[in-house]
Amino acid sequence: MTTPDDKDRRLGRFRVDPDHGSRLTTDQGIPVDDTDNSLRVGERGPTLMEDFHFREKLTHFDHERIPERVVHARGTGAYGYFEVTDPLTEYTSAEFLRDTSLRTPVFVRFSTVAGSRGSADTVRDVRGFATKFYTRQGNFDLVGNNMPVFFIQDGIKFPDFVHAVKPEPHNEIPQASSAHDTLWDFVHLQPETTHMMMWLMSDRALPRSFRMMQGFGVHTFRLVDEEGAGTFVKFHWKPRLGTHSLVWDETQKIAGKDPDFNRRDLWEAIEAGQYPEWELGVQLVPEEREHAFDFDLLDATKIIPEEEVPVRPVGRLVLDRNPDNFFAETEQVAFHLGNVVPGIDFTNDPLLQARLFSYLDTQLIRLGGPNFTQLPVNRPVAEVRNHQRDGYHQSAIHTGRAAYHPNSLSGGCPAVVPEGAFTHYQERVDGNKIRKRSESFADHYSQATLFWNSMSDWEKEHIIAAFRFELGKVEHRHIRQGVVANLNNVDHYLAVSVAEGVGVEPPAQPATPNHGRSSPALSQANAPRDSVETRKIAILVADGVDTGDVQTIREALSAVGAIPEVLAARDGEAEGSEGPVEVTRALPTVGSVLYDAVVVPGGKESVTALEADGSAVQFVTEAFKHGKAIGAVGDGIRLLSSARLNGVNDRGEALTADQGVVLQSASGVTGEFIEQFVVAVAAHRHTNRDLAPVPA
Numbered sequence: 001m002t003t004p005d006d007k008d009r010r011l012g013r014f015r016v017d018p019d020h021g022s023r024l025t026t027d028q029g030i031p032v033d034d035t036d037n038s039l040r041v042g043e044r045g046p047t048l049m050e051d052f053h054f055r056e057k058l059t060h061f062d063h064e065r066i067p068e069r070v071v072h073a074r075g076t077g078a079y080g081y082f083e084v085t086d087p088l089t090e091y092t093s094a095e096f097l098r099d100t101s102l103r104t105p106v107f108v109r110f111s112t113v114a115g116s117r118g119s120a121d122t123v124r125d126v127r128g129f130a131t132k133f134y135t136r137q138g139n140f141d142l143v144g145n146n147m148p149v150f151f152i153q154d155g156i157k158f159p160d161f162v163h164a165v166k167p168e169p170h171n172e173i174p175q176a177s178s179a180h181d182t183l184w185d186f187v188h189l190q191p192e193t194t195h196m197m198m199w200l201m202s203d204r205a206l207p208r209s210f211r212m213m214q215g216f217g218v219h220t221f222r223l224v225d226e227e228g229a230g231t232f233v234k235f236h237w238k239p240r241l242g243t244h245s246l247v248w249d250e251t252q253k254i255a256g257k258d259p260d261f262n263r264r265d266l267w268e269a270i271e272a273g274q275y276p277e278w279e280l281g282v283q284l285v286p287e288e289r290e291h292a293f294d295f296d297l298l299d300a301t302k303i304i305p306e307e308e309v310p311v312r313p314v315g316r317l318v319l320d321r322n323p324d325n326f327f328a329e330t331e332q333v334a335f336h337l338g339n340v341v342p343g344i345d346f347t348n349d350p351l352l353q354a355r356l357f358s359y360l361d362t363q364l365i366r367l368g369g370p371n372f373t374q375l376p377v378n379r380p381v382a383e384v385r386n387h388q389r390d391g392y393h394q395s396a397i398h399t400g401r402a403a404y405h406p407n408s409l410s411g412g413c414p415a416v417v418p419e420g421a422f423t424h425y426q427e428r429v430d431g432n433k434i435r436k437r438s439e440s441f442a443d444h445y446s447q448a449t450l451f452w453n454s455m456s457d458w459e460k461e462h463i464i465a466a467f468r469f470e471l472g473k474v475e476h477r478h479i480r481q482g483v484v485a486n487l488n489n490v491d492h493y494l495a496v497s498v499a500e501g502v503g504v505e506p507p508a509q510p511a512t513p514n515h516g517r518s519s520p521a522l523s524q525a526n527a528p529r530d531s532v533e534t535r536k537i538a539i540l541v542a543d544g545v546d547t548g549d550v551q552t553i554r555e556a557l558s559a560v561g562a563i564p565e566v567l568a569a570r571d572g573e574a575e576g577s578e579g580p581v582e583v584t585r586a587l588p589t590v591g592s593v594l595y596d597a598v599v600v601p602g603g604k605e606s607v608t609a610l611e612a613d614g615s616a617v618q619f620v621t622e623a624f625k626h627g628k629a630i631g632a633v634g635d636g637i638r639l640l641s642s643a644r645l646n647g648v649n650d651r652g653e654a655l656t657a658d659q660g661v662v663l664q665s666a667s668g669v670t671g672e673f674i675e676q677f678v679v680a681v682a683a684h685r686h687t688n689r690d691l692a693p694v695p696a
């Protein structure tokens with residue numbers, strides 16, 4: 001049986017520990033007695049060429065960097081396992097999707113797309129979600145994104161799209177941002193981008209955590225059963241903690257306060273044993289239904305609405321181990337859409353077909369030759385035997401004389417055997433050689449409208465604001481106007497709202513009437529919001545804080561899996577009413593944007609000190625602005641008054657728990673307060689507040 005340990009054990013052979021008691025040597029194993037002074041002629045003389053230790057050390061250093069990925073350069077990864085829970089035995093011969101006793105080891109890499117390796121995590125972008133399954137039948141790579149559609153329909157457009165979104169070539173500005181002329185120039189001239197641009201302008205582009213985002217295989221793939229019959233399939237990852245996003249103002253501030261926000265979040269959750277988990281789901285479409293939809297299954301700019309073909313949960317992905325070395329594992333991992341195992345096959349989606357070329361090709365330049373499959377993270381757990389030989393960095397020592405097939409000198413081995421071999425799906429294909437897109441790919445707007453119609457009011461507001469922000473950075477007015485013209489095919493109100501924000505002519509009439517259909521599964525407002533697990537909650541304190549309050553809040557929040565942290569102006573300890581209170585972090589080192597919620601315990605002196613501290617006042621104001629849960633007990637309520645937050649909502653009513661503001665005027669935290677506060681945190685964001693006048 002393949003277990004995660006199999007991959008881990010195999011990796012173990014390559015681990016080099018900095019053993020205690022070990023000696024420093026050169027790469028040739030020669031012990032070194034001084035690595036701080038180069039060999040020179042006299043104390044003040046020139047350095048000698050013969051200093052082999054100096055030359056080797058510098059040469060190795062000079063060659064440490066490899067090219068970053070041309071896209072998805074910024075990323076982070078982890079190991080874990082996959083288990084099938086509802087076997088797909090009748091659809092596929094892939095063992096890891098059939099056998100519930102298997103625990104297939106995996107490596108997952110999450111990424112942003114446009115930014116360089118050192119760019120911030122919380123930019124507006126698509127997130128990559130690439131999974132390498134080390135199955136007993138060989139490696140299967142599911143190289144997906146956190147959005148179910150793509151910008152273009154044919155991979156021949158990929159270099160154009162990427163050149164448009166990357167920093168502009170003359171001045172290399174802007175970094176990790178789509179808010180610039182070349183991207184929107186491309187977009188307004190290429191209407192097939194419209195659906196994906198709706199996703200990119202939505203909150204999906206700002207995930208709260210990699211652990212709280214969906215993943216999608218995007219293309220329609222094919223499952224193939226033991227008799228060779230095929231079924232179309234779309235792959236979905238659904239996070240156990242729900243799908244949640246940050247808000248735009250917050251992401252921009254996090255990019256400065258903690259550019260590693262998402263990377264750190266994943267690392268810390270795994271280190272803390274709070275293992276992230278996703279459910280694998282499949283949408284299955286029998287071949288007879290290939291043409292039953294009003295879009296083409298081979299068009300990667302389209303989803304299959306879940307209401308038309310439900311997502312069937314079939315398995316579970318758990319990430320439970322951080323890599324030992326970022327470069328060796330996360331940087332050198334090489335994904336390839338073409339890595340499939342028997343029972344999974346491709347379709348003629350022209351985007352998918354192009355990817356089959358690009359991934360292998362890119363690894364050759366990025367990892368310096370054809371032997372990157374021998375890097376520890378890339379090695380399958382399945383046995384590898386073939387006649388491939390030589391090349392840069394060959395680490396296998398192939399013995400014997402016969403590196404060809406057929407041979408008699410090695411007894412005909414490795415032999416070609418039909419059992420368990422990959423057999424390509426026998427699709428009949430017949431046609432003329434043409435450069436032409438199918439008419440069935442022509443509708444670029446219906447699903448963009450479907451997405452728009454499915455959004456809640458708050459999500460719609462965010463989409464409009466995002467378009468206004470991005471187009472507001474575009475210098476050429478004809479591009480702004482062109483985008484608005486495109487949007488007028490999606491929804492007239494959207495087009496007019498964007499036009500008004502960016503100072504171009506709003507369209508008088510809708511270009512296409514809104515079809516009025518929606519798909520509730522697309523809205524994050526409908527995602528489960530019942531857990532506070534791993535949510536970071538700030539407890540603001542100063543000297544004089546009610547020790548009992550802090551203790552009760554801490555214990556109660558930890559008990560439900562949240563991560564409470566005590567923040568004060570200075571690190572160390574605060575002098576509480578009944579003894580010292582340990583401070584987790586000093587306020588100047590953090591900010592409300594790094595927390596999911598904030599609570600202010602009682603204590604007259606403490607609250608007076610917090611009121612006089614601008615950063616504490618700003619902390620609660622900003623958390624309020626970003627829709628986060630806020631709790632205050634006893635005197636703590638005064639801090640909300642100072643921040644002018646205990647006023648009225650947009651209906652003229654006092655702020656209440658249903659708006660995520662949980663107040664308890666009596667001192668001494670009660671069970672009821674905790675209960676209400678936990679519900680408010682689980683709701684993730686409170687959208688029914690009057691945010692416009694709040695400065696933050």
Ligand code: HDD
Nearest residue numbers: 069071072109128129130144145155158218354358359362
């Ligand atoms: Fe791609 C990397 C996902 C279209 C060419 N892609 C890459 C990664 C992800 C995706 C997650 C990072 C893998 C990692 O973590 O190492 N790409 C997608 C999705 C697409 C898509 C979901 C559309 C459905 N990609 C796409 C096209 C092409 C490429 C159409 C080219 C024709 N992608 C690449 C690449 C990369 C890559 C140049 C850069 C680094 C790498 O492959 O290993 O080959």
